[in-house]
Amino acid sequence: MTSPLDLTGLDLLVRVAETGSVGAAARQLGMAQPNASRLLAKLERQLDLTLLVRTTAGSRLTTEGEVVVAWARDALAGVERVLLGARSLAAQRKAHLTVASSLTVAEHLAPRWLARFRREHPDLHVSLDVGNSHHVLERVVSGRVPLGFVESPTVPRTVASTTVARDRLLVVVGPTHAWARRRTPVTAAELVGSDLVLREAGSGTRETLVRALDLAGHALGEQRLELASTAAVKAAAAEGGAAGVVSELAVAAELATGQLVAVPVADLDLSRSLRAVWSPERRPEGPAAALVRLARADAQASPSSSV
Amino acid sequence: MTSPLDLTGLDLLVRVAETGSVGAAARQLGMAQPNASRLLAKLERQLDLTLLVRTTAGSRLTTEGEVVVAWARDALAGVERVLLGARSLAAQRKAHLTVASSLTVAEHLAPRWLARFRREHPDLHVSLDVGNSHHVLERVVSGRVPLGFVESPTVPRTVASTTVARDRLLVVVGPTHAWARRRTPVTAAELVGSDLVLREAGSGTRETLVRALDLAGHALGEQRLELASTAAVKAAAAEGGAAGVVSELAVAAELATGQLVAVPVADLDLSRSLRAVWSPERRPEGPAAALVRLARADAQASPSSSV
DNA sequence: GCCCGGTCATACGTTGACGGCATGACCTCG
DNA sequence: CGAGGTCATGCCGTCAACGTATGACCGGGC
Numbered sequence: 187m188t189s190p191l192d193l194t195g196l197d198l199l200v201r202v203a204e205t206g207s208v209g210a211a212a213r214q215l216g217m218a219q220p221n222a223s224r225l226l227a228k229l230e231r232q233l234d235l236t237l238l239v240r241t242t243a244g245s246r247l248t249t250e251g252e253v254v255v256a257w258a259r260d261a262l263a264g265v266e267r268v269l270l271g272a273r274s275l276a277a278q279r280k281a282h283l284t285v286a287s288s289l290t291v292a293e294h295l296a297p298r299w300l301a302r303f304r305r306e307h308p309d310l311h312v313s314l315d316v317g318n319s320h321h322v323l324e325r326v327v328s329g330r331v332p333l334g335f336v337e338s339p340t341v342p343r344t345v346a347s348t349t350v351a352r353d354r355l356l357v358v359v360g361p362t363h364a365w366a367r368r369r370t371p372v373t374a375a376e377l378v379g380s381d382l383v384l385r386e387a388g389s390g391t392r393e394t395l396v397r398a399l400d401l402a403g404h405a406l407g408e409q410r411l412e413l414a415s416t417a418a419v420k421a422a423a424a425e426g427g428a429a430g431v432v433s434e435l436a437v438a439a440e441l442a443t444g445q446l447v448a449v450p451v452a453d454l455d456l457s458r459s460l461r462a463v464w465s466p467e468r469r470p471e472g473p474a475a476a477l478v479r480l481a482r483a484d485a486q487a488s489p490s491s492s493v
Numbered sequence: 494m495t496s497p498l499d500l501t502g503l504d505l506l507v508r509v510a511e512t513g514s515v516g517a518a519a520r521q522l523g524m525a526q527p528n529a530s531r532l533l534a535k536l537e538r539q540l541d542l543t544l545l546v547r548t549t550a551g552s553r554l555t556t557e558g559e560v561v562v563a564w565a566r567d568a569l570a571g572v573e574r575v576l577l578g579a580r581s582l583a584a585q586r587k588a589h590l591t592v593a594s595s596l597t598v599a600e601h602l603a604p605r606w607l608a609r610f611r612r613e614h615p616d617l618h619v620s621l622d623v624g625n626s627h628h629v630l631e632r633v634v635s636g637r638v639p640l641g642f643v644e645s646p647t648v649p650r651t652v653a654s655t656t657v658a659r660d661r662l663l664v665v666v667g668p669t670h671a672w673a674r675r676r677t678p679v680t681a682a683e684l685v686g687s688d689l690v691l692r693e694a695g696s697g698t699r700e701t702l703v704r705a706l707d708l709a710g711h712a713l714g715e716q717r718l719e720l721a722s723t724a725a726v727k728a729a730a731a732e733g734g735a736a737g738v739v740s741e742l743a744v745a746a747e748l749a750t751g752q753l754v755a756v757p758v759a760d761l762d763l764s765r766s767l768r769a770v771w772s773p774e775r776r777p778e779g780p781a782a783a784l785v786r787l788a789r790a791d792a793q794a795s796p797s798s799s800v
Numbered sequence: 801g802c803c804c805g806g807t808c809a810t811a812c813g814t815t816g817a818c819g820g821c822a823t824g825a826c827c828t829c830g
Numbered sequence: 831c832g833a834g835g836t837c838a839t840g841c842c843g844t845c846a847a848c849g850t851a852t853g854a855c856c857g858g859g860c
Contacts, residue, residue: 191499191500191501191504191572192498192499192500192501193498193499193500193572194498194499196572196575197498200724203721203722203724203725204722204724204725204728206721206725207806207807207808208807208808209806209807209808217848217849218848218849218850219807219808219809220808220809220810220811220848220849220850220851221847221848221849222808223808223809223810224809224810224847224848225847227809233579233582233583234579234583235579235582235583240807240808240809241807241808241855241856242806242807242808242854242855242856242857243806243807243855243856243857244806244807244808245807245808246721246722247721247722249596249623249624250582250623251722252596252600252722252723252724253578253582253596253599253600253603253621253623254575254578254579254582255722255723255724256599256600256601256723256724256743257574257575257578257579257600257604258575259724259746260571260574260575260604260746261568261571261572261574261575262571263571263746264564264567264568264569264570264571264572265498265500265503265568265571265572267564267567267568268503268561268564268565268567268568271560271561271564272540272541272542272561272564273540275540275542275557275560275561276540276541276542289556289559289560292560292563293559293560293563293564294563296560297564297567298749298750301749301750302749302750302751305750305751305752306751314560316556316557316560317556414510414513414553414554415510415511415553415554415558415559415562416559416562416563417507417510417511417559417562417563417566418510418511418513421511436563439566439567439570442605442608442609442791443605443608443609443612444609444612444613445612484749514835514836514837515836515837516835516836516837524819524820525819525820525821526836526837526838527819527820527821527822527837527838527839528818528819528820529837530837530838530839531818531819531838531839532818534838547836547837547838548826548827548836548837549825549826549827549828549835549836549837550826550827550828550835550836551835551836551837552836552837
């Protein structure tokens with residue numbers, strides 16, 4: 187709880203593991219060697235562990251140090267994704283390739299694509315233009331952007347598309363909710379009659395749900411609790427007595443740790459496809475085509491699980 | 494590169510997303526509201542993005558803010574795993590349940606188990622005792638520890654065991670290595686005749702390789718490059734011209750981003766099982782049994798992919 | 801044998817950043 | 831129209847982190 191939340195020490199530790207030297211690791215990070223030494227000592231003090239064996243000819247990891255390094259690499263990769271993604275959001279100006287993307291894709295798939303893409307084309311700056319499905323399609327047909335990704339169940343005939351992955355909406359509740367231990371599926375009628383927390387109207391997730399309910403002959407009431415962000419929906423569902431409806435991609439981690447429980451649902455088809463879309467006159471080529479390939483390959487490499 | 498690596502701002506942002514208020518988020522982190530306001534402004538400046546729409550009745554996320562929050566949640570979960578894991582390594586004293594674990598299990602599986610376990614039993618302190626396979630077995634048979642996890646191909650008859658997951662060693666090379674584009678499997682003979690980077694003798698990974706080679710009628714030479722940590726092996730393989738041999742669990746992330754490439758291997762069975770082991774007189778019960786259940790469930794939920 | 805290049809730790813002085821408090825502007829609700 | 835909530839700004843003190851300088855130690859080479 188009262189943790190520093192500063193990863194510099196862990197970054198340093200990982201580099202010590204790779205180079206075998208505190209000084210070399212310090213140079214990689216552009217800091218002076220004494221600071222690195224101090225920082226590592228502080229890290230050991232805070233974690234109450236001895237991570238390194240300092241010899242006068244370098245430093246080696248202890249067993250515990252190795253374990254911590256493995257964990258730290260994951261954590262650092264996570265913040266690397268944040269920073270890389272943020273740069274892709276910001277660098278509209280100097281971007282060589284701009285791709286429009288719906289929220290679900292940007293939130294949960296784009297980080298891996300960006301990391302991989304950057305590695306294969308280190309000289310190319312990719313920029314993300316995030317908006318709802320309508321926004322993405324508009325950008326593509328207007329030619330402002332050569333490629334887009336949407337999670338709509340259908341796309342208009344004005345654009346060409348290919349499915350790169352599949353997605354599914356889940357009904358999730360906190361572990362204390364009555365539905366958490368339920369084994370018989372919840373019906374669509376029960377769903378519309380219960381307390382639900384949802385994204386606001388206009389979100390792709392919400393539209394998919396409304397459409398599925400419509401096909402089943404049901405309609406959402408008006409008294410739903412609407413929240414501004416997916417994070418808020420998840421937090422509300424985890425805490426309170428209401429059920430949330432979110433993409434399976436958004437809750438993989440929470441399901442794994444048990445913070446949220448998925449409720450089986452009958453009568454409703456909540457799956458949808460994630461599509462790459464482009465203007466028919468401008469078929470993706472070069473980097474854009476590579477990105478589509480990469481996205482499809484990534485999706486089938488990890489069908490549903492994620493971070 | 495020149496990034497702050499301080500996640501407090503991101504943590505704050507996530508909490509703003511959940512609560513809808515900068516002040517409330519600040520209180521959750523025990524900081525004063527003005528500091529939170531400043532920190533968020535700084536974060537926006539550093540990322541060159543506008544993440545929040547501050548109204549006088551609270552703060553809502555922009556679209557870009559939502560995306561960043563989703564990424565940040567992953568990153569924060571990663572450092573949470575590090576901190577939780579470190580506590581489990583350190584708190585030998587106040588632990589209610591101590592489990593011995595080999596390196597591979599501790600590095601790549603334990604974080605998820607610990608997070609999940611902590612959620613189901615918040616009052617129980619679990620401690621990790623990490624060592625090589627021999628160390629784990631010794632602790633179990635001597636009764637110092639009620640439960641252990643090892644990745645040995647076989648276990649002695651003095652302990653009872655059950656397989657909770659499977660694992661496989663991979664031969665990996667950097668993308669520039671000649672084997673990177675190879676489609677025909679590498680033979681065991683080629684393997685022993687090539688430049689290899691390995692963990693030092695005594696590691697479970699190394700022993701598994703030696704055993705597999707032995708069964709195929711080959712033996713490792715002596716001139717191998719030995720490195721102290723798995724991280725060092727991965728770094729050396731990614732950079733240089735040598736091939737590395739590591740657990741698939743250790744390189745899932747690098748394979749996904751293309752930093753490393755797996756080379757197909759013929760003639761060798763490099764798979765092994767990860768087993769929970771315990772003293773026959775002391776069958777796991779209560780929390781220990783729950784941990785075994787949890788481990789097995791987790792493994793079959795995500796067969797091979799991971800963070 | 802001796803010295804040079806490498807390792808890591810300690811000491812010291814400065815500065816810059818962060819935190820807390822006080823204040824002000826603004827909106828909403830009663 | 832006031833009360834309670836939101837967020838931003840300004841001021842100031844303190845502490846922590848940084849860079850430089852130095853010392854102890856080991857190994858390898860000429």
